[in-house]
Amino acid sequence: MIQVRFFPENKEIKLEGPLTVKQLFRKLNLLPQTALVIRNGKILTSDLTLKNGDEVEIRIITSRG
Amino acid sequence: MKCRRCGKQAEIELRSHHTAFCRDCFKLYFLRQVKRAIKEQHMFSPRERILVAVSGGKDSLTLWHILLELGYNASGLFVDLKIGGFSEHAREKVEKFAQKRDAKLIIVDLEKEGIPIPKVVKKTGKEPCAICGQVKRYFFNRIAYEQKFHILATGHNLDDETSRLLANLLRWQMSYLVDQGPVLPPAYRLVKKVKPLYRLTEYEIAAYAFINNIDYFAGKCPFSKGATFLRYKHYINQIEYEFPGTKLDFYQGFLKKMKPFLTPFQREETTSSQVCPRCGYPTLAPLCGICRLKEEIEKAG
Numbered sequence: 001m002i003q004v005r006f007f008p009e010n011k012e013i014k015l016e017g018p019l020t021v022k023q024l025f026r027k028l029n030l031l032p033q034t035a036l037v038i039r040n041g042k043i044l045t046s047d048l049t050l051k052n053g054d055e056v057e058i059r060i061i062t063s064r065g
Numbered sequence: 066m067k068c069r070r071c072g073k074q075a076e077i078e079l080r081s082h083h084t085a086f087c088r089d090c091f092k093l094y095f096l097r098q099v100k101r102a103i104k105e106q107h108m109f110s111p112r113e114r115i116l117v118a119v120s121g122g123k124d125s126l127t128l129w130h131i132l133l134e135l136g137y138n139a140s141g142l143f144v145d146l147k148i149g150g151f152s153e154h155a156r157e158k159v160e161k162f163a164q165k166r167d168a169k170l171i172i173v174d175l176e177k178e179g180i181p182i183p184k185v186v187k188k189t190g191k192e193p194c195a196i197c198g199q200v201k202r203y204f205f206n207r208i209a210y211e212q213k214f215h216i217l218a219t220g221h222n223l224d225d226e227t228s229r230l231l232a233n234l235l236r237w238q239m240s241y242l243v244d245q246g247p248v249l250p251p252a253y254r255l256v257k258k259v260k261p262l263y264r265l266t267e268y269e270i271a272a273y274a275f276i277n278n279i280d281y282f283a284g285k286c287p288f289s290k291g292a293t294f295l296r297y298k299h300y301i302n303q304i305e306y307e308f309p310g311t312k313l314d315f316y317q318g319f320l321k322k323m324k325p326f327l328t329p330f331q332r333e334e335t336t337s338s339q340v341c342p343r344c345g346y347p348t349l350a351p352l353c354g355i356c357r358l359k360e361e362i363e364k365a366g
Contacts, residue, residue, distance in 0.1 A: 007283065008283040008284060031302050031303065031306045032080065032306060033078075033080060033266070033268040033302075033305075033306075034268070034302055036268075036271055036272060036275060038275070042076055043076040043077060043088075043272055043275065043276070044076070045066040045075050045076065045077075045078045045085055046066075046078060047066050048066075059271060059275070059283075061123070061267050061268055061270075061271035062224075062267060062295065062298060062299075
């Protein structure tokens with residue numbers, strides 16, 4: 001499973017891999033470039049693939065006032 | 066995906082530019098965009114004193130970080146709104162940021178001013194985002210003017226600007242449209258306002274903040290739930306998704322093709338030197354919005 005943690009909410013979910021970052025956005029109903037996907041301290045581009053065992057952080061980036 | 070500039074693995078994909086960069090090349094791209102905004106829009110010179118309005122969020126702290134990096138004389142101003150569970154965390158991030166960089170920070174405490182936002186909302190029933198914006202704009206300008214800053218800089222980004230432009234256009238709000246732009250010239254007791262990040266999207270700013278370890282506050286204001294500006298941002302992002310590059314074209318097009326026609330209106334509306342008899346700052350009403358608000362709160366007890 002891919003472990004996905006949301007920042008700053010600290011919510012966690014698990015998803016079945018493999019998934020590309022593009023597919024991950026679609027699954028989470030997010031538009032591309034409304035969040036950063038971070039793995040091991042690096043931002044991932046949409047073509048990269050997430051495998052089972054990966055831990056990723058999703059930073060939703062819209063300003064909240 | 067490879068970095069367009071150096072061929073290394075890319076981290077930041079820019080759909081609107083049909084390109085991608087590694088973090089080092091992205092930093093260069095980002096700084097170039099900020100420098101271009103400052104130069105092309107004649108925002109300020111290295112000699113001028115800049116006051117950066119900081120909220121603790123990614124945009125304003127990134128702006129302050131960059132101006133300091135570029136060697137500008139930039140101080141910060143934080144307005145403590147006194148919204149419990151929100152303002153104290155934002156303030157802590159701003160104070161830590163300033164301390165780490167040994168930068169000057171000014172804080173306005175709305176409790177001391179008698180108008181903490183929760184109290185204002187409770188006593189007047191006014192729309193929180195509108196009132197909060199009005200209070201912040203007033204103190205940003207007042208502190209900048211009183212402490213003799215040449216420039217007031219805010220962290221508004223391309224998403225802020227395009228969502229506001231769309232909202233104003235949909236309602237043909239001419240008086241707001243004339244004031245929209247990356248630079249608002251100085252007027253009587255009004256300090257020149259600039260938006261050096263106007264060419265950059267929230268995504269680009271968030272990426273820059275992340276790769277530069279800028280420790281920002283990402284909390285959600287309890288009053289902003291369902292705020293209309295967030296809906297407009299969402300709609301703009303949907304258009305951008307289908308037609309990458311629209312945001313920048315929309316805003317640049319407005320600045321180049323429509324803004325010049327609005328200038329005569331702007332002059333007409335800002336020549337008044339009418340001032341508030343209480344605080345001395347410009348207003349077209351008998352009392353300025355903030356003094357009226359203070360009076361309302363005092364009456365309500």
